[in-house]
Amino acid sequence: MRGHRDLRIAAALALVCALLAPLLPVEALSLLFALPLAFFLPGYALAAATFARRPIERPQLLLLSLGLSLCVLALGALLLNYVPGGIGPVSWAILLVLVVLNGCRVAALRRPKARAGGSGPSRPKRRLSATAVGPLLGALLCTTAALAITFTTRAAEHADGYTALWLLPPAPKDATVGGARVGVNSEEQKPAEYRLVVRVAGRDEIIRNFSLDPGETHVLKLGPPEAASASPVAVRALLFRRNKDGDVYRRVSGWLAEPEPSR
Amino acid sequence: MSEPVIQDGPRVRMSHSRFGPGHLPAIALASGVGLLLCALANALARSTDGNPMLLYWLGVLLIAAPVFYRLTSAEASPAERLTLVCLLGLSLYGVKVLRDAPLFTFSDELVHAFNANQIADHHHLFEANSILKATPYYPGLEGATSSLMTITGLSSYGAGMIVVGAARLTLIGALCLLFLRVGGSARVAGLAAAIYTCNFNFLFWGAQFSYESLALPLLVLLMMALAERETVRREALRAWAVPVVLAIAAVLVTHHLTSYATVAVLLALSLAYWYVKRSWKSPNPWRFAIFAAVLAAAWLLIVASSTIGYLSPVLSGAVKAIFNTLSGEAPPRQLFQKGNSAVGVTPFAARAVAVLAIGLLFAGLPFGLRELWRRHRKQPFAIVFGLAAIAFFATLALRLAPAAWETGNRLSEFLFVGLAFVLAYAVLAAMRHWSSRPRLARGLLAAAISLALIGDAISGWPWDAQLSRPLKVSAKGGTIVSPPLAMAEWAAHDIVRGRFAAPTADANLLLVPGNKSVLAGPYPDVEDILEDPDLGSWQLPLLRRHKLRYVVSDLRPASSDGIRGYFFSTGGSDEGRLPRGVTAKFEGVPGVARIYSNGPITVFDLKGQR
Numbered sequence: 001m002r003g004h005r006d007l008r009i010a011a012a013l014a015l016v017c018a019l020l021a022p023l024l025p026v027e028a029l030s031l032l033f034a035l036p037l038a039f040f041l042p043g044y045a046l047a048a049a050t051f052a053r054r055p056i057e058r059p060q061l062l063l064l065s066l067g068l069s070l071c072v073l074a075l076g077a078l079l080l081n082y083v084p085g086g087i088g089p090v091s092w093a094i095l096l097v098l099v100v101l102n103g104c105r106v107a108a109l110r111r112p113k114a115r116a117g118g119s120g121p122s123r124p125k126r127r128l129s130a131t132a133v134g135p136l137l138g139a140l141l142c143t144t145a146a147l148a149i150t151f152t153t154r155a156a157e158h159a160d161g162y163t164a165l166w167l168l169p170p171a172p173k174d175a176t177v178g179g180a181r182v183g184v185n186s187e188e189q190k191p192a193e194y195r196l197v198v199r200v201a202g203r204d205e206i207i208r209n210f211s212l213d214p215g216e217t218h219v220l221k222l223g224p225p226e227a228a229s230a231s232p233v234a235v236r237a238l239l240f241r242r243n244k245d246g247d248v249y250r251r252v253s254g255w256l257a258e259p260e261p262s263r
Numbered sequence: 264m265s266e267p268v269i270q271d272g273p274r275v276r277m278s279h280s281r282f283g284p285g286h287l288p289a290i291a292l293a294s295g296v297g298l299l300l301c302a303l304a305n306a307l308a309r310s311t312d313g314n315p316m317l318l319y320w321l322g323v324l325l326i327a328a329p330v331f332y333r334l335t336s337a338e339a340s341p342a343e344r345l346t347l348v349c350l351l352g353l354s355l356y357g358v359k360v361l362r363d364a365p366l367f368t369f370s371d372e373l374v375h376a377f378n379a380n381q382i383a384d385h386h387h388l389f390e391a392n393s394i395l396k397a398t399p400y401y402p403g404l405e406g407a408t409s410s411l412m413t414i415t416g417l418s419s420y421g422a423g424m425i426v427v428g429a430a431r432l433t434l435i436g437a438l439c440l441l442f443l444r445v446g447g448s449a450r451v452a453g454l455a456a457a458i459y460t461c462n463f464n465f466l467f468w469g470a471q472f473s474y475e476s477l478a479l480p481l482l483v484l485l486m487m488a489l490a491e492r493e494t495v496r497r498e499a500l501r502a503w504a505v506p507v508v509l510a511i512a513a514v515l516v517t518h519h520l521t522s523y524a525t526v527a528v529l530l531a532l533s534l535a536y537w538y539v540k541r542s543w544k545s546p547n548p549w550r551f552a553i554f555a556a557v558l559a560a561a562w563l564l565i566v567a568s569s570t571i572g573y574l575s576p577v578l579s580g581a582v583k584a585i586f587n588t589l590s591g592e593a594p595p596r597q598l599f600q601k602g603n604s605a606v607g608v609t610p611f612a613a614r615a616v617a618v619l620a621i622g623l624l625f626a627g628l629p630f631g632l633r634e635l636w637r638r639h640r641k642q643p644f645a646i647v648f649g650l651a652a653i654a655f656f657a658t659l660a661l662r663l664a665p666a667a668w669e670t671g672n673r674l675s676e677f678l679f680v681g682l683a684f685v686l687a688y689a690v691l692a693a694m695r696h697w698s699s700r701p702r703l704a705r706g707l708l709a710a711a712i713s714l715a716l717i718g719d720a721i722s723g724w725p726w727d728a729q730l731s732r733p734l735k736v737s738a739k740g741g742t743i744v745s746p747p748l749a750m751a752e753w754a755a756h757d758i759v760r761g762r763f764a765a766p767t768a769d770a771n772l773l774l775v776p777g778n779k780s781v782l783a784g785p786y787p788d789v790e791d792i793l794e795d796p797d798l799g800s801w802q803l804p805l806l807r808r809h810k811l812r813y814v815v816s817d818l819r820p821a822s823s824d825g826i827r828g829y830f831f832s833t834g835g836s837d838e839g840r841l842p843r844g845v846t847a848k849f850e851g852v853p854g855v856a857r858i859y860s861n862g863p864i865t866v867f868d869l870k871g872q873r
Contacts (some may be wrong), residue, residue: 021414030415031425038410039429054498059345060491064506067433067484070407070477071506071513073426076407077388078516086386087406089413096410128284135288142295143357146302150364153742156733158311159831160642162860164749168757185753186862187743189736193733215741232871255871256854 004086004111007104014041014100018093045103072099077225152163161188161214164198165239165250169257170221178224178259182237182252186212193242194249196220200256201233209242225256234254243255285343287350290329292355297325302361304838307487307731311833319730320717326462327716328581334453344453345439352435356428359470362731366748368421370771370825374398376419377774379405383412383419393780394763394770396870397574400410400567402476403517416792419775423472431470434480435459437487442684444490445644455687461620461715462679469676478518479676481527485510486680489532490644493546500545507548511555515562519570520561524677529555529649535643576786581661581670603662607727608730621659623711624682628652630692631652631685638688651681672723732830745831746861747822750775750815751777753859754866761812761870764789768828769815780811796844803852806869813858814867816846822863832863 013017017037024030043065047056056064075093098108128136164185170177186192191213196257210218224235232255239250274345300322304315330351333339339347363369367376376394381390381399381767388402404426411422438459443452459465469476485507492503515522529552543549563570609617614811632649639645655678661671661840690708697704720729735744744752751772754763763773770783782789787809792802793816806814818840821828846865849855854871 027415027417027421031411031417034411034414035425038414039425041711046505046509054502055603056491059342059344059436061435063433063484063487066429067437067481068496068506068509070429070481070485071411071509072431073407074403074481074513074517075406077382077402077409077507082387083787087382087388087409088386092410092414106458117651128288132284132288135292137508139291141287142299146295146357146361147364148297149299149302149306150361153309153735153737155738156309156311156736156831156833157572157835159733159736159745160833161738161743162746162862165745166753166754166757166859166866167856168858171757172759183757185749185861187746187749189738189743191739206847213741214738214743216336250860250862252857252860254858254868257751 003113004104004108007045007108009100009214010044011104013037014045014097017041018097021211022089022093037093037100039069040065041069042072042096042099042103043070045070045100045107048107049103049110049118053105053112106151158191159189161190163188163192163194163212163239163250164240165237165252167235167237167252167254169254174221175257175260179255180222180235180236180254180256182220182222184210184212184218184239186214188212188214188217190214194218195240195242197238197240198222198239199236202236211231222256224259270662285339286329286333286531287343287346290347291350293329294326294350295546296362297322297491298354298357298452300325301358305578305731309733309736309843311733316730318569323355323358323466323710323717323720323835324713326358327351328709328713331457331712332705334450334457335690335705335708339450339453340702341443341449341452344449345436345827348435348439348453348456349432351457351460352431353428356470359467360424360428362467362729365420366734367423367472367775368734368826368829369473370466370470370767371395372423372471373771373775375405375472375474376400376423377778379408379412379419380775380778382406382409391780393782394774394784395573397519397570397572398474400569401474401518403513404472404474406516407477408472418527419472422839425508427472427476430477430480434483437483437685438680441487441490442687443482444487444494445639445642446545451684451687451691455683455688456713457662458686458690458715459679459683461624461712462676462683462717463672463718464676465723465730466716467722467724468665468672475521475673475676478514478521481510481517482521482528482677483513483680485514485525486528486644489546489548489551492548493644497545500536504551507551508554511551512557515555515558519563519567519574520673522555522562526552526556526559528677529646531650532643535646538646539641539643555676578670607725609721609726613721613726615720616714617720618717619720621722623715623718624686625656627686627689628656628682631687631689632757634688634692646686648681648684651678652685654678662828728826732834734826734830736831743827746819746864747772747778747829749861750859750864750866754779754813758813761868762810763813763815764792764806764809764811765815766790766828767824767825768818768822769817773815773826783812792822793817794841794845796842797870798846798848798852803869812868812870814849815844816849816865816867818843818845818863 005098017033020035021030021037022033022178046063046068047061077087079147082097083091085091106115166183168181170179182198184194184196191211193211196208208220212218236253241249298749300318304319305313307313333347367373374392375398378392382388382405388406389399392399408419408422408426409416411425435456437453439456442455443449446452488503488506492500497505511525512667514525515679529548530630533549533552537543562708572855635645635649655675656670658674658678662668673766693708694704734748735742747769754773754777755833763779765773765781765783767783770781773781784790787805820841849867856868856871858868859866
């Protein structure tokens with residue numbers, strides 16, 4: 001690729017992006033390197049190889065760089081589906097780098113010497129005037145503000161808050177113990193106080209009084225049935241809102257799980 | 264390896280040497296302010312504070328109107344025009360992003376996001392999707408999204424948003440260059456590409472994370488490559504075949520309907536070439552048409568055969584609905600209808616704007632066609648565009664047939680490519696007619712195009728769903744989420760295995776973020792089970808047959824609505840809820856556990872019933 005500056009830059013950039021994008025732990029930084037690798041360089045390399053002998057105009061080149069990159073991404077997954085390991089960060093990075101390097105190599109071989117040094121005729125450098133920079137910066141600022149507003153969770157006074165009550169067998173890690181879990185999730189607008197009444201086998205009654213802030217969860221763990229029985233042990237949980245009328249607010253029902261044999 | 268550089272004949276160039284930013288900075292600022300207004304309007308809507316609809320439309324107008332006005336001028340350079348339409352396309356995509364963040368909330372988006380998550384999790388394509396079985400077999404969009412997801416660790420939402428953004432840029436850029444080659448005028452190209460944003464689906468439906476949002480831009484890229492190919496010397500024909508073939512292949516693995524549209528476009532162009540030039544020799548694209556047809560048929564029969572079962576009820580239903588409506592057996596569909604209590608009313612003014620917009624498009628058609636005939640009747644692309652423009656108005660009639668409106672709506676996105684080109688000539692004809700008062704003419708025409716954009720956006724997307732609704736809400740230092748989202752997050756966290764039966768909106772959220780296998784809708788008839796207050800004898804056997812362990816019963820009428828069913832209710836009203844029997848009927852079934860309840864939504868576990 002000697003003498004073809006654009007191709008050398010594209011190949012080097014692809015390698016750097018492919019190395020850094022999967023390794024960087026911060027998504028935003030990783031994205032900075034992944035974007036050119038996925039959305040520009042493969043298409044650019046393919047367009048450079050295809051139109052090595054007949055230069056195309058810059059808008060067409062830029063559009064093909066983006067559009068053919070999308071084609072490579074859409075078709076690339078199909079290809080990677082059949083390679084060992086399948087679709088993953090490493091296979092994607094390798095595929096995209098291979099497309100770029102091969103495209104650049106073919107372009108370098110096919111390009112007439114008269115065009116060495118760039119993809120097209122040299123163009124006069126253009127600078128934005130100060131009067132143009134101001135509005136463009138303003139536009140950038142407004143767009144950033146719009147995104148910040150959008151991605152900020154806001155209060156919604158009239159949204160109807162509620163509380164969820166659930167009853168499930170123990171989490172998989174506690175399956176060997178058996179029993180059940182009763183959970184209360186507050187999705188209320190304000191802190192709320194509750195009374196939870198759990199009846200096991202219609203007899204034993206467990207009562208818990210507690211309060212939850214919005215977004216908080218309270219989980220009550222129930223032990224396994226005391227003795228192995230032929231029929232499952234029923235559980236019924238009733239949730240009341242304290243300081244409200246005495247009506248049942250939520251109810252769930254199920255069974256105590258027998259301890260599972262450890263594996 | 265030294266070969267002479269082959270230069271093609273003289274052509275209109277977008278990379279004009281007379282480049283200056285022109286009015287671009289000021290228009291970019293207007294777009295930025297417009298986006299900010301849209302963000303504020305959506306924030307107010309999410310906060311359930313007042314009705315910020317006017318603020319929202321003002322924002323859309325600020326984004327679009329200055330671009331339309333500038334594009335009508337004769338002074339703007341070709342490069343400025345291209346940059347302006349790209350700015351317009353991306354800014355209007357921004358309107359959609361600002362509405363939905365930080366989660367996908369369109370029905371199809373959650374289906375495709377699930378597929379993308381499956382690819383990232385399992386490292387392979389074609390993992391099953393229980394809601395739309397055909398979608399995993401067209402993995403182009405999700406495959407592309409998986410590249411960003413796996414390399415950067417982004418969620419399917421973040422990665423999908425970027426992929427669709429890149430596709431939107433490709434769409435609008437390719438349209439501009441396509442129209443430039445066909446029309447030979449940068450002014451026509453810029454105007455036509457800008458007018459394309461007035462199609463019913465540009466603002467929302469076409470910008471969602473769904474396979475057509477990638478496939479359509481690739482089809483337009485393919486058309487652009489064909490148009491470029493038309494203008495080059497014979498030796499360069501082969502070079503342009505590379506992007507054409509790549510685009511055809513990429514469309515085929517991305518979306519079924521667009522792949523058939525690709526075949527149709529290529530066939531139409533081949534016939535138009537033959538009609539004009541009486542020759543099948545290149546650049547007549549008939550070989551590409553055959554290639555695309557064979558590939559599409561092979562993909563359908565070998566890989567994606569489930570698509571037949573998915574599309575045939577939709578298409579046959581559409582045909583049947585047309586006949587029923589025409590014969591008077593069924594009443595015509597009411598426009599702007601209010602389907603159930605969850606659907607808001609479209610105000611009279613909005614309806615009037617929508618009807619006026621279509622009237623404006625129709626009024627421009629004869630003038631545009633006359634200009635097209637006068638200037639380009641020997642051009643195959645122009646002939647196809649002219650026919651598409653006429654066909655667009657024919658498909659509007661499909662909106663009156665209840666089961667055919669969706670087919671008509673989908674077709675409009677494709678046919679509008681032709682209509683936009685034709686209408687650009689109508690705009691030029693109007694400018695010529697009012698040449699004595701050019702500024703007034705430009706202002707009026709920019710206003711008319713802006714009105715078409717807003718009116719068609721109202722026609723294409725429900726009025727009450729133009730703005731965001733509360734999904735995640737900040738409350739006393741914590742964050743609370745809507746009832747269906749809370750149920751889906753609970754299922755994601757606490758339910759390890761087992762399939763769900765759920766109404767559409769709940770089912771979509773059970774896909775993402777729930778990551779569950781779920782059935783909804785009429786095939787199999789889960790829909791009736793979940794809406795019927797009585798437990799019919801067929802219902803439990805059907806649930807058992809499809810191994811549906813969990814049943815989500817939702818009393819909200821919006822739960823069956825893939826657009827409105829994801830959000831908080833407001834104002835504490837239970838009005839319009841489904842009958843209690845919808846939930847109560849499962850309570851009496853022996854062995855059924857009621858394992859989750861958040862008010863409107865109850866989840867039953869049928870395991871013990873088996």
